[in-house]
Amino acid sequence: MIPYTAPVADLRFLLHHVVGLDRVAALPGCDGATPDLVDAVLEEAGKFAAGVLAPLNRVGDRRGSVLENGVVRTPEGWADAYRQFVEAGWTSLPFEPEHGGQGLPWTVQFAVQEMWQGANLSFGLCPLLTQGAVDLLSEHGSAEQKALYLPRLVSGEWTGTMNLTEPQAGSDLAAVRTRAVRAGDGSYRITGQKIFITYGDHDLTGNIIHLVLARLPDAPAGVKGISLFVVPKILVNPDGTPGDRNDVRCASLEHKLGIMASPTAVMAFGDDGGAIGYLVGEENRGLEYMFTMMNNARLGVGLQGVAIAERAYQQARDYARTRVQSRAPGDAKGGPAPIIRHPDVRRMLLEMRAAAEASRALALYAGTQLDTARHHPDAAARAAAQARIDLVTPVVKAWSTDIGVEVASLGVQVHGGMGFIEETGAAQHYRDARILPIYEGTNGIQANDLAFRKVGRDGGAAARAFLAEMRDTVAALEALPGDDAAAIRRHLAEGIDALEEATEWMVRTQGEGDAVAAAAAATPYLRLWGTVAGGWMMARAAAAALDALRRSGADAAFAQAKLVTARFYAEQCLPRTRGLLPAVVTARHTVTAMAEEWF
Structure with missing residues (x-):
């Protein structure tokens, strides 16, 4: 299996230049998230993920956990890795210092968490569930329960x-x-x-x-x-x-x-x-309380979708660089070439890369809204951020996990027949990814949550506020020079138009009492949300990349690659919104038309 490299450079770029970690760090209780500290945390997390967790990923897949004489035993190396994980303090990053936590923002925790999941999804599930338990007891536990359980859960002892x-x-x-x-x-x-x-x-x-x-x-x-x-x-x-x-x-x-x-x-x-x-x-x-843990887990599972997409992309990219097969188109005299020179392979790799980067950016943006909802001193700002995190949670969970499966599948495709062979490791990513759209509420449930609770319940108010913020980005792109900015702006504006029309249809349909029609349209509606929100984040990343290219000392190759990836997303992914809009408004005509006995 090709080694895993934590995407530290992209995480750093997004945190400092796209999602606004500086604004989060200015909030009360988040001032420890200085740029130097965050960069150091990312670097060390990347080393731990790549050096300790990733080598165990294949071992865990082959051996699994077993139940022997009433005792569950994890694979060889798991216990030692967990001991190192705890000793390094990784379990305590986002929690309150009064319980032994380090008090860093959830935005930073999301960045670090992606690395655990990308390096070793099976391992990363353990701290993911524990952090949700901490979140729940912190919010709803009694003083005695907090004192008894939280320090040991935060430390990773339990x-x-x-x-x-x-x-x-x-x-x-x-x-x-x-x-x-x-x-x-x-x-x-x-x-x-x-x-x-x-x-x-x-x-x-x-x-x-x-x-x-x-x-x-x-x-x-x-x-x-x-x-x-x-x-x-x-x-x-x-x-x-x-x-x-x-x-x-x-x-x-x-x-x-x-x-x-x-x-x-x-x-x-x-x-x-x-x-x-x-x-x-x-x-x-109890169910009301449990939603605190479930929503935490839903965002975590969305990050797993991002992580498995990144891992599958890395493996496919590295394989494509070394797999020699056929003469590349346009090279009439050349011999067999690495398959990365074949346009269709490059298309698949760009699809994988763009999807991973867009979903990562949206997940980190969700982290900023979560931190704002918890720490902003102004009640109205907290309420607005809470409405935004409520809106994006089902999108992050469902859209990102669908992406994880799709990108892992493309990873197998890039490998060709070797992708279907377990020894390459590409199949493991596909198998691991397949649970993500199912657990913590299937993606169909997430779509219904978005359509009915997050959009229908407030008459579309939170959705319209989000759409307005996206349009601000379109306006900002008008001031940027070049064909890249113009193409990204045009396709993003068209995507926002489609999402706005679909949202008004969803609100109107529910207002008319047609819950069946709204439910039939919920999944393409969520897909539309994710596609446009991802395009919005890629547009913001493109703007930051263009700014970097104007500054001396910036990593020009990184910025240029970011710009190309953002334009690819705009031109190849955002146009799909034109098909998703009709799928939303016409779903009622066929989804419920089949008699049960006709299936």
Whole structure:
């Protein structure tokens, strides 16, 4: 497998020149994110990702995690890598210093997190879930729960999990049957089974803190009757020392298409009388609380899509540079040439590169909005940023993970027949990527969330504000010279027009009460959002590249490559919006027209 190189240069460029890390660093509580510190963090993260995590990626895929005599064992090298990860402080980067965190912005955490996922997706899943558990308990846990659990989760001494899905309740959490019974001493007894639990059990840490959705006997029906509980693998004494083993165990590990080294567990709670759990917040508000963790995870999964796209691109690019096959078009006298000289291979590589860079920029932009929503001193600014992060979360999750699968598939194609052979490693990226559009809410669910909750609920107000900001970029491009800026501006303006028309159709259709038509159009609508938002970020990157080319001392080759990639996205990707708009407004005519028995 071709070695992984962390995309430090592009991350640094985006943070400092495109998404506005300087504005984030000016917020209260974020002032530690100085340019020198951030650059140092990126460099060290890149070294760790490439030097420690990436070499284990292939090992993990071949050997996987196994359940032996009731103990889940991760692949060789995993435990040592996790120890180094913790000792280096990577688990604590974005969290509050009062719990042992380093207090850096989530924007920086997103940049670093992409490197973990790109180097080793199976490994990166463990800290991804733990950071979501920290986020949830920080927001909704009691003072005692925060004091007991957060320092050890932040430090990485313990890890966290999310326990939602059950055999009969996938995305339909109203069907959750896991039961919680009041024990009379302030605790609850939890009984039931959860499936698809990422890192539900493992040998990396001495304790695992499970966050579990369960239903009380007298709870109301549906999602309003779900409560949330902390269920430690090892019970914790009030002084933080380990107590007895709780009544929770890994019943089995799933056999999967990809992410082999990530132990995806079937968890059994209460086989011997009931696992001891502790209520988070109030009874029957568990799903509301769990959305804090889910939204954190959705952004993290979107970053996984970016990361796997980058990894697949790197591998395909390096393979294309060395694979000699056929004479290149236009070279009448030459012999066989590296396939990177063939136009169709170059087209695929540019498609991969542009998609990875556009989705990366959008994810980092989402990080800036998250930091602004949490730290800005002005309430109106916080509210506006929260509306923006709410809007882009389903787009980052769904659009970026679709991109991860598509780019990984193109990576196999660039390799040709060798891509279908496991030894090259291209197939692993494709297999690993395929889970991303499914978990943390399928991409269809994300599309419905965007259409109904994020656009329909406020009558399109947040969407219109975002569209207005995109149009400001179009106006700014008018002042820039050259054909590149003109081409990017023209295609971006056309894409924004299509998205605006689709948005007004979506708002109007829901206002007319036609939820079926809106739902039928939701997926192409989200794809339209992602394509245009990605084009907007690439346009901003192009403007920054043009500025760099005017300055002495700038990396001219990097800037020129960024400009070419941005123009490729504008001319080859943004025109697809012209097809997505009709797909949105006409979907109702055919999607629901087929009788069930005709399928």
